Amino acid sequence: MKHLAATALIIAAASCSAESGPRVVPSPEEKLEDLRVLPMHVGGRAIERGDETVRQWPGTYFETAFQGPAAYFRVGEGDQILHIRADGHIVRTMIKPQAGLYRVDGLGNGAHRLTIEVASESQLGPTGFGGFYGAAATKAVAVAPRRRQIEFVGDSHTVGYGNTSATRDCTEEKVWETTDTSQAFGPILARRYKADYQVNAISGRGVVRSYDGAKVDSLPVAYPFVLFDHATPVRDPTWQPQLIVISLGTNDFSTQLHAGERWRSRPELSSDFRKTYVEFVRGLRAVHPRAFFLIWTTDTANGEVASEVRAAVEKMKSAGEKRADFIQISGLAFSGCNYHPSLADDRTIADRLAGVIDARKDIWSK
Missing domain, CATH: 3.40.50.1110 (SGNH hydrolase)
Structure with a gap:
């Protein structure tokens, strides 16, 4: 049943192209070399391994900021539940998402803050996060740690x-x-x-x-x-x-x-x-x-x-x-x-x- 729920979630995300407002959709057709890396702030303990940020302690979150209507993020391996927040609001919750690239669009052309929160516990093994990306026209904005x-x-x-x-x-x-x-x-x-x-x-x-x-x-x-x-x-x-x-x-x-x-x-x-x-x-x-x-x-x-x-x-x-x-x-x-x-x-x-x-x-x- 849990695998059906995860699959249904991904299908629902992919089929909402007619919806207005922010959405999260898989983006397998995009190539990372055509995108620019956006700055990232990590909350929680993590370590860099290859091209991923790997974490296991609970409550980890990843943040970026940019100007533009869309941004991308890459999910790594490992079972996890992710809340995707755009400007403070949850756009979608992803249950055991497949590893790969996802796009958050429908945001409008202004300044935005995108946050990925790991909601689930990961005692059985770490999970990976592949960072944030933007199209060539996307303007990166520095993400300062909180005081x-x-x-x-x-x-x-x-x-x-x-x-x-x-x-x-x-x-x-x-x-x-x-x-x-x-x-x-x-x-x-x-x-x-x-x-x-x-x-x-x-x-x-x-x-x-x-x-x-x-x-x-x-x-x-x-x-x-x-x-x-x-x-x-x-x-x-x-x-x-x-x-x-x-x-x-x-x-x-x-x-x-x-x-x-x-x-x-x-x-x-x-x-x-x-x-x-x-x-x-x-x-x-x-x-x-x-x-x-x-x-x-x-x-x-x-x-x-x-x-x-x-x-x-x-x-x-x-x-x-x-x-x-x-x-x-x-x-x-x-x-x-x-x-x-x-x-x-x-x-x-x-x-x-x-x-x-x-x-x-x-x-x-x-």
Whole structure:
């Protein structure tokens, strides 16, 4: 069924030539050598491989600006859901688009900003993006990075896992189809503050223990790398966020310990969690000396997650950390897939975090 939906989407795009207004259509007849490369701004971690920009962490976005009625973009390999935005408005959402060249036209002759947002999570493998192009008459416009930067570090609550689902009962396939990081609380906050953002989060991962004891990298282990393959460490001197929002711990404590895990008791898990959490944030502080840390949790697992994270934050502060705050967010419906935050919950989380941010007058001035 998912392949039929993707095919139908492409057919619909190709058959809308009579429609007025912006549209997205495959453009296999165009040759890249006949087009000019447009400048591109990338939001999120990415690496250049050949003629593609490759990414895997969620929430990646690609932007360009130009003057003219149309522009092109090239989709690379890998399953993904893409929102194509022209001047801030979604023109089309593409589900598992085929690799190749696409044209956005019907824009009018003025100045335009084109944004491609990756909505889906890509744990199974990276995806590629081949850049933006324009016809010979298209005038390129520089795309300046935003002055404000926010980084979001976390698990499925930060990814936006199943947040567009109308039901809690979801298959693995439905989770993928209904996850929309661009509508999660992080990008909502970033748009509110006109900030560039990175979403460095992986569903199911914890600080020391992943969901139900799964034998996969914890978030701190995966965090230092551009992709999930441990091959290329992150080195980006231009990324100096004024605000780092962290939400971790749900996967460490939401399930019972199993035989064979390295922690023999809950207190032993708690001790390891607090120690590793503090070390992880201390490492972030070394890289981002001026950032403010806003650390939050929900009230799930009978309050155990919030209690453990609060204790870790207090430990940081007692060791001298002065630019960090903790907030527990209650009252969420968790009506998304598998009892995850819904779109309404994401808006609530964004509002609660904004209340803390707005009360601090030193976040953006540092």
